[in-house]
Amino acid sequence: MSTIAQRGVKTEETSERTRSERRLGLMLCAPAVIAMLLVTAYPIAYAVVLSLQEVDLRFPDQGGFAGLDNYITVFTSGLWWQTVFNTAFITVVSVAIELVLGMALALVMHRALFARGLVRTSVLIPYGIVTVVAAFAWFFAFDPASGFVNGLPFIAEDFAWFGDRFSSFAVIIAAEVWKTTPFMALLLLAGLTTIDEGLYEAAKMDGANAVQRFFRITLPLMKPAILVALLFRTLDAFRVFDSIFIMTGGGQDTESVSILGYFQLISRLNLGLGSAVSVIIFLMVLVIAFVFVKGFGTAVPGREEAK
Amino acid sequence: MQRGTKEYTVWSVGMVIVLLFALFPVFWLAMLSLKSPDTVADGRLIPASWSLENYTGLFAGGFDSPLLRPLINSILIALIATAIAIALASFTAYAIARLDFPGKIAILGGALAIAMFPPISTVGPLFDMWRALGIYDTYLGLIIPYLTFSLPLAIYTLVAFFREIPWDLEQAAQVDGATPLQAFRKVILPLAAPGVFTAAILVFIFAWNDFVFAISLTSSDASRTVPAAIAFFTGESQFTEPTGNIAAAAVLVTIPIIIFVLIFQRRIVAGLTSGAVKG
Numbered sequence: 001m002s003t004i005a006q007r008g009v010k011t012e013e014t015s016e017r018t019r020s021e022r023r024l025g026l027m028l029c030a031p032a033v034i035a036m037l038l039v040t041a042y043p044i045a046y047a048v049v050l051s052l053q054e055v056d057l058r059f060p061d062q063g064g065f066a067g068l069d070n071y072i073t074v075f076t077s078g079l080w081w082q083t084v085f086n087t088a089f090i091t092v093v094s095v096a097i098e099l100v101l102g103m104a105l106a107l108v109m110h111r112a113l114f115a116r117g118l119v120r121t122s123v124l125i126p127y128g129i130v131t132v133v134a135a136f137a138w139f140f141a142f143d144p145a146s147g148f149v150n151g152l153p154f155i156a157e158d159f160a161w162f163g164d165r166f167s168s169f170a171v172i173i174a175a176e177v178w179k180t181t182p183f184m185a186l187l188l189l190a191g192l193t194t195i196d197e198g199l200y201e202a203a204k205m206d207g208a209n210a211v212q213r214f215f216r217i218t219l220p221l222m223k224p225a226i227l228v229a230l231l232f233r234t235l236d237a238f239r240v241f242d243s244i245f246i247m248t249g250g251g252q253d254t255e256s257v258s259i260l261g262y263f264q265l266i267s268r269l270n271l272g273l274g275s276a277v278s279v280i281i282f283l284m285v286l287v288i289a290f291v292f293v294k295g296f297g298t299a300v301p302g303r304e305e306a307k
Numbered sequence: 308m309q310r311g312t313k314e315y316t317v318w319s320v321g322m323v324i325v326l327l328f329a330l331f332p333v334f335w336l337a338m339l340s341l342k343s344p345d346t347v348a349d350g351r352l353i354p355a356s357w358s359l360e361n362y363t364g365l366f367a368g369g370f371d372s373p374l375l376r377p378l379i380n381s382i383l384i385a386l387i388a389t390a391i392a393i394a395l396a397s398f399t400a401y402a403i404a405r406l407d408f409p410g411k412i413a414i415l416g417g418a419l420a421i422a423m424f425p426p427i428s429t430v431g432p433l434f435d436m437w438r439a440l441g442i443y444d445t446y447l448g449l450i451i452p453y454l455t456f457s458l459p460l461a462i463y464t465l466v467a468f469f470r471e472i473p474w475d476l477e478q479a480a481q482v483d484g485a486t487p488l489q490a491f492r493k494v495i496l497p498l499a500a501p502g503v504f505t506a507a508i509l510v511f512i513f514a515w516n517d518f519v520f521a522i523s524l525t526s527s528d529a530s531r532t533v534p535a536a537i538a539f540f541t542g543e544s545q546f547t548e549p550t551g552n553i554a555a556a557a558v559l560v561t562i563p564i565i566i567f568v569l570i571f572q573r574r575i576v577a578g579l580t581s582g583a584v585k586g
Contacts, residue, residue: 018407025408028398032458033414035395039455040421043432050432108321119322121572122329128564128575129333130516132534133557137332140339146348146550148335178332183579190580235423242518246538258427258519265431266523278428285425 044282050275057269070276080260080277087256090169091237094176098233099226101177102184109185110192123182131179135246138175165252172243172254180236184229191225192218227298234292235285257281333561340554347551361551365559374556376528377536381560384446384532385514388453392461392510393503395454400465405474415462422459426452430523437524444526452520457510464509464578468502505578508571512564533560 054066074080105123112119126134141147142161150157161167195218203213219226241258248254250263261281265274292298335352342349343358365374403411433452437443442451472495480490521535528536537556540549568575 021406022408025402025406026410028402029414032395032399032462033417035455036417036421036458039433039452040424040429043429043436046432046436047428105325108318108325111318112322115322117572119325120576121568122326124568124572124575125333125565126329128512128568130534130560132518132537133336133561134332136537136553136557137336140550140554141332141335145548146339146350148350148352151350182329186576186579239425239427241427258425261427262430262519262523265434271431271435274431278431281425282428285423289423
């Protein structure tokens with residue numbers, strides 16, 4: 001009898017404590033959750049509503065429900081598909097270069113013999129630098145009016161880098177790669193340090209050369225770190241905005257989807273059409289994330305921890 | 308690895324290339340900013356005549372100068388956003404690291420989703436909402452999106468740090484006669500401070516860096532931050548390019564970043580990688 005009674009008391013106590021712990025946990029999280037929802041979930045929902053209407057702030061009297069008209073306008077516009085191509089082009093090329101350079105950088109930092117701190121400190125500067133500043137640094141270097149690049153050997157002195165679509169892309173991509181390779185390298189370096197040195201020693205004993213060791217040991221073991229780095233960088237590169245805005249202002253057919261959205265929303269004040277673009281960009285980001293997580297099996301950070 | 312071996316040489320050369328790669332564009336910008344206005348366009352790497360004119364021009368005229376107001380705006384907005392974001396993120400990270408409650412996974416997952424969220428998708432609605440609420444072109448109008456978009460990074464960094472703290476020490480201190488407040492202040496706070504500091508640096512860099520919100524949600528120097536202000540610099544006349552002034556302003560906003568990186572290199576690296584590799 002007494003044992004049963006005791007047990008009863010005990011569970012009541014624990015459940016009381018569990019309940020207060022739950023309440024405290026939720027209370028502590030509430031402010032951050034509300035802040036995050038206020039600036040993301042609500043605006044996106046609002047963007048969906050706006051995108052179904054004809055809202056043009058230059059003509060506030062006109063408007064009304066437009067159904068899918070805005071979406072049809074976007075999807076049948078050649079400009080839209082051009083910006084999609086531009087964004088995809090910049091994303092794929094810059095992330096591919098970053099992966100190769102980032103890997104090389106991570107290996108150098110991992111094997112750094114002296115002045116480790118100096119190397120890490122220097123690569124953090126591109127990471128921390130304001131994107132607009134980085135864009136100006138590269139713009140001025142290549143701009144024939146002020147730059148030194150056209151004075152280099154093998155480059156035509158009067159070549160207008162920003163007068164042509166793909167040479168503009170080349171400079172934009174160079175600036176993006178310079179700015180974000182360090183981030184990629186740091187994520188890869190973190191993966192690199194988890195590899196057991198003993199594996200390399202064993203492979204050396206078996207006669208594997210440096211190239212074989214890299215492709216047979218380093219790459220396979222780093223696959224999770226590489227996928228996470230690729231996911232983050234791809235989504236980040238997809239939002240490319242600052243560099244294009246500074247260097248070409250979207251001219252020379254170099255607009256990205258974000259630039260197009262900005263011009264529709266803020267310059268042309270066409271909230272309906274601009275919101276449709278916003279919603280489509282949002283859905284594209286979801287698709288990219290989904291492909292990485294489900295398709296490539298990217299282990300999203302935090303997931304394991306939360307279990 | 309020994310000095311003098313082939314491998315040693317290869318890695319050393321690699322390091323030198325890395326240093327050049329990382330620092331050269333900053334060096335170029337600094338040199339450009341130190342050229343006198345009439346030689347800015349000469350295309351030389353090293354100034355032919357050195358001058359601080361590009362810098363002094365930025366502050367000529369006090370509060371009506373091109374850079375003073377934006378610089379003050381940038382500093383205040385980034386600091387306030389950082390303070391609020393760190394407070395909110397600390398509560399959340401403490402709860403996730405120490406307490407057991409439903410919804411943890413949802414919160415971490417939601418934070419991750421926001422880290423991937425395209426800011427441009429919220430710009431239109433925020434533009435409209437802020438105008439309706441009267442906070443368009445104000446500090447608050449920028450602080451709110453900055454703190455929201457930096458919360459995920461702050462939460463992930465802090466959760467990773469808080470998980471490493473030996474919380475039992477708090478109880479041990481209380482057993483030894485410390486009051487709960489003393490136990491928190493003297494034991495837990497010193498242990499948590501490095502993590503909080505790391506998260507604060509990352510949030511500050513984020514807010515300091517932003518351009519999309521800064522040009523979309525402001526319309527004047529009342530709240531325009533430096534990146535947005537630089538983008539709208541105009542020359543003294545229609546025919547002069549403000550190249551030198553832009554370069555000088557760009558160097559000035561880079562200085563705090565360089566100072567942070569020099570002092571807190573280890574912490575920044577730890578913070579950036581803490582969230583991402585655990586998975």
